[in-house]
Amino acid sequence: MASTDQPAIVADHLEKTFAVRHRAGRLRRHRIEVRAVDGVSFRVDPGEMVGYLGPNGAGKSTTIKMLTGILTPSGGSLATLGLDPTRHRTELAQRIGVVFGQRTQLWWDLPLADSFELLHHVYRTDRRRHEENLGSFVELLDMSSFMLTPVRQLSLGQRMRGELTAALLHDPALVVLDEPTIGLDIVSKLAVREFLVNLNRERGTTVLLTTHDLDDVEHLCQRMMIIDHGRVIHDGGVAEFKSTYGTHRTVVVDLVDAAPPLDVLGTMVTRVDGPRQRLRFDRSTTTAAQVIAGIVEEAAISDLSIEDLVRQVYDAGG
Amino acid sequence: MFGYLRAYILIGVAAAGGGEVAGWDEGLMVTFAFITQSLLAGTGAFGEQELAERIRSGDVVVDLYRPVDVQLWWLASWSGRSAYTFGSRGIPPMLLGAVVFDLRVPPDAATWIVFALSVVLASGIGFAIRFAANLVAFWLLDSRGVDQLVTLVLTFFGGLLVPIVLFPPWLEAVARLLPFAAMAQVPAEVFLGLHPGRGALTALATQLAWFVALLALGRVMLGAATRKVVIQGG
Ligand SMILES: Nc1ncnc2c1ncn2[C@@H]1O[C@H](COP(=O)(O)OP(=O)(O)OP(=O)(O)O)[C@@H](O)[C@H]1O
Numbered sequence: 033m034a035s036t037d038q039p040a041i042v043a044d045h046l047e048k049t050f051a052v053r054h055r056a057g058r059l060r061r062h063r064i065e066v067r068a069v070d071g072v073s074f075r076v077d078p079g080e081m082v083g084y085l086g087p088n089g090a091g092k093s094t095t096i097k098m099l100t101g102i103l104t105p106s107g108g109s110l111a112t113l114g115l116d117p118t119r120h121r122t123e124l125a126q127r128i129g130v131v132f133g134q135r136t137q138l139w140w141d142l143p144l145a146d147s148f149e150l151l152h153h154v155y156r157t158d159r160r161r162h163e164e165n166l167g168s169f170v171e172l173l174d175m176s177s178f179m180l181t182p183v184r185q186l187s188l189g190q191r192m193r194g195e196l197t198a199a200l201l202h203d204p205a206l207v208v209l210d211e212p213t214i215g216l217d218i219v220s221k222l223a224v225r226e227f228l229v230n231l232n233r234e235r236g237t238t239v240l241l242t243t244h245d246l247d248d249v250e251h252l253c254q255r256m257m258i259i260d261h262g263r264v265i266h267d268g269g270v271a272e273f274k275s276t277y278g279t280h281r282t283v284v285v286d287l288v289d290a291a292p293p294l295d296v297l298g299t300m301v302t303r304v305d306g307p308r309q310r311l312r313f314d315r316s317t318t319t320a321a322q323v324i325a326g327i328v329e330e331a332a333i334s335d336l337s338i339e340d341l342v343r344q345v346y347d348a349g350g
Numbered sequence: 351m352f353g354y355l356r357a358y359i360l361i362g363v364a365a366a367g368g369g370e371v372a373g374w375d376e377g378l379m380v381t382f383a384f385i386t387q388s389l390l391a392g393t394g395a396f397g398e399q400e401l402a403e404r405i406r407s408g409d410v411v412v413d414l415y416r417p418v419d420v421q422l423w424w425l426a427s428w429s430g431r432s433a434y435t436f437g438s439r440g441i442p443p444m445l446l447g448a449v450v451f452d453l454r455v456p457p458d459a460a461t462w463i464v465f466a467l468s469v470v471l472a473s474g475i476g477f478a479i480r481f482a483a484n485l486v487a488f489w490l491l492d493s494r495g496v497d498q499l500v501t502l503v504l505t506f507f508g509g510l511l512v513p514i515v516l517f518p519p520w521l522e523a524v525a526r527l528l529p530f531a532a533m534a535q536v537p538a539e540v541f542l543g544l545h546p547g548r549g550a551l552t553a554l555a556t557q558l559a560w561f562v563a564l565l566a567l568g569r570v571m572l573g574a575a576t577r578k579v580v581i582q583g584g
């Protein structure tokens with residue numbers, strides 16, 4: 033619903049350093065600097081849906097806290113909806129929606145319906161608009177059966193639908209979602225995705241979301257950014273990403289004993305760490321089942337897993 | 351009940367002084383014991399850790415991304431709870447006390463009104479102090495010690511143990527210079543009619559000044575915290 037072409041987010045060499053103190057011996061204390069976000073630059077335009085990915089500790093949540101004005105950057109510059117987030121935190125709050133998947137902005141002891149009513153007052157939204165939005169969200173997210181349940185009794189999936197609604201009732205131009213699908217089952221995940229796609233299409237709401245689920249990104253976003261160790265290591269279209277990295281998969285096998293590189297048809301061993309070996313194969317010519325069968329024939333294994341795409345990019349980037 | 355215990359101790363004090371100490375007779379002492387007992391819960395004399403808890407867990411992010419002033423937000427929630435606790439935990443001690451003792455109740459409406467205002471301000475000061483004490487959690491992750499210290503100092507200098515008029519004069523003077531007296535001793539004195547006429551206005555003005563000053567302190571701390579300090583957890 034942004035009427036201007038003003039970018040939704042502009043980050044320029046954004047940095048955040050945390051000073052972490054920890055004990056070294058009885059009295060001495062070490063002070064270590066953690067560069068949680070280390071020179072991140074990007075721009076998000078109105079109406080975009082962007083996936084923000086990265087391994088644990090990459091700096092995703094820290095970036096989001098800065099975007100929303102909750103943390104002050106240590107360096108670089110940042111504009112969210114044209115505003116400096118730290119200086120205009122409250123003003124910005126009125127215009128953006130935020131979900132931190134691991135926290136709740138609902139009131140534990142109140143029924144969901146009462147939480148929404150309170151938010152109507154907190155955000156001073158227009159009564160008619162509030163009713164309209166609420167009605168449509170309740171329908172889209174299928175919430176009518178638990179609107180009167182106290183939040184503490186909701187299942188995670190139900191609560192997350194409530195959180196999304198809470199973040200969107202005031203018609204924000206930008207929503208920032210930190211792991212909105214964390215812990216959700218397939219049904220809830222699909223409901224949330226469908227809802228977000230719909231929101232973006234119907235209202236033109238700009239969406240920035242972090243997730244560990246590549247599926248989320250594939251279904252939701254046209255663009256993805258990958259961050260690791262505080263730096264952006266990939267920023268581009270999802271389709272393009274998939275064609276670059278998409279056809280290869282890596283199988284990680286833990287053998288019972290260390291062995292020379294395995295010779296399995298259609299694969300190439302990329303790394304050997306003692307009993308652990310990594311075999312790369314091309315998904316378009318060989319199936320995972322064939323590879324696994326081949327490995328089992330070759331050696332006794334104790335564990336095996338297939339790494340996904342994103343992991344390979346982290347490895348390549350790190 | 352704790353109110354009775356304190357009442358009997360103060361009766362003992364008055365008796366030892368030949369029926370009167372520092373100008374306070376038995377009736378004043380007893381009423382003081384019960385009225386301060388009534389003030390305890392609503393002014394947060396038992397400590398308050400909710401905000402500190404949210405800072406510790408990182409849930410405070412939710413408070414920070416709402417389009418409302420964080421301090422006013424907590425003040426509103428405090429006021430609601432405080433009004434409720436005055437009703438549920440403030441009135442019963444007075445009634446219980448009145449069963450056994452002859453309590454000194456304000457004779458005129460004006461005193462009641464001043465007393466009501468004084469209680470509201472006392473609760474406001476209670477809020478402002480606890481808010482600031484809770485914010486310490488941004489720097490020291492465990493701010494429970496600070497909260498307990500506030501409770502301890504409040505109990506002593508606020509007159510919750512014994513009325514501060516029983517202190518040696520120099521210590522009473524110190525107590526009167528601190529905000530804690532404004533949370534318990536002063537509203538109790540107003541109730542007892544010890545601030546007649548213009549004295550009532552002075553008492554209220556002092557309380558108001560403390561309220562405003564401590565709110566300002568909390569505000570400065572909040573500003574510093576959000577600028578420099580760190581939010582816990584992903
Ligand atoms: N309050 C803090 N104090 C010290 N270090 C912190 C703090 N918050 C985050 N960090 C560090 O900053 C880095 C980035 O953390 P952040 O929470 O942004 O990661 P993330 O990408 O959201 O990870 P995850 O996928 O696990 O949620 C980590 O190394 C983390 O340890």
Ligand SMILES: [Mg+2]
Pocket residue numbers: 092093094210584
């Ligand atoms: Mg995170």
